[in-house]
Amino acid sequence: RKEVEQDPGPFNVPEGATVAFNCTYSNSASQSFFWYRQDCRKEPKLLMSVYSSGNEDGRFTAQLNKASQYVSLLIRDSQPSDSATYLCAVNTRGSYIPTFGRGTSLIVHP
Amino acid sequence: DAGVTQSPTHLIKTRGQQVTLRCSPKSGHDTVSWYQQALGQGPQFIFQYYEEEERQRGNFPDRFSGHQFPNYSSELNVNALLLGDSALYLCASSFPAGGYEQYFGPGTRLTVT
Numbered sequence: 369r370k371e372v373e374q375d376p377g378p379f380n381v382p383e384g385a386t387v388a389f390n391c392t393y394s395n396s397a398s399q400s401f402f403w404y405r406q407d408c409r410k411e412p413k414l415l416m417s418v419y420s421s422g423n424e425d426g427r428f429t430a431q432l433n434k435a436s437q438y439v440s441l442l443i444r445d446s447q448p449s450d451s452a453t454y455l456c457a458v459n460t461r462g463s464y465i466p467t468f469g470r471g472t473s474l475i476v477h478p
Numbered sequence: 479d480a481g482v483t484q485s486p487t488h489l490i491k492t493r494g495q496q497v498t499l500r501c502s503p504k505s506g507h508d509t510v511s512w513y514q515q516a517l518g519q520g521p522q523f524i525f526q527y528y529e530e531e532e533r534q535r536g537n538f539p540d541r542f543s544g545h546q547f548p549n550y551s552s553e554l555n556v557n558a559l560l561l562g563d564s565a566l567y568l569c570a571s572s573f574p575a576g577g578y579e580q581y582f583g584p585g586t587r588l589t590v591t
């Protein structure tokens with residue numbers, strides 16, 4: 369089993385929809401979680417950090433479920449400008465380096 | 479406030495050649511990590527430099543080496559290039575003492591022919 373798993377998608381949704389992605393991790397010692405946004409042929413950009421149960425920033429909400437070992441990203445009122453790949457990254461206790469998933473592709477249609 | 483910068487942006491090399499990629503971290507950051515990202519995959523960790531030393535290394539062969547300078551900038555060297563080394567090479571910097579949030583540069587797209 370991979371350390372960090374994401375459904376690659378693509379998720380095709382209409383503008384205004386609410387969409388959620390899950391990211392599962394295998395190491396129970398994981399303690400820090402991150403969501404990055406990556407546009408085509410560009411660098412990943414940090415969207416949100418999750419250190420405890422969750423985090424919210426405008427239309428974006430991240431929630432952590434340690435018992436089931438997954439972290440989710442919810443996007444409300446999705447916009448065509450949200451179309452991108454969303455990468456999940458997980459840090460394990462004692463490591464300085466996050467492990468990245470392969471990303472989930474989102475396409476929001478006008 | 480300048481973000482992470484990388485050079486060059488694109489590079490085409492032939493199998494067997496050597497390449498050097500460069501990175502300057504975000505202002506105030508002292509830790510630099512290098513990643514390789516193949517198409518459709520997440521970034522794969524190569525190594526991290528802190529205080530001019532390699533602090534952690536991923537599962538990459540010795541053909542991949544690096545260096546960090548006193549001004550915190552860094553180089554990634556790849557020797558004996560293989561076709562499979564074609565990828566986007568990303569540099570990321572992080573907060574003092576190695577915080578976990580990674581801030582990425584625009585990357586260098588390497589093509590090996």
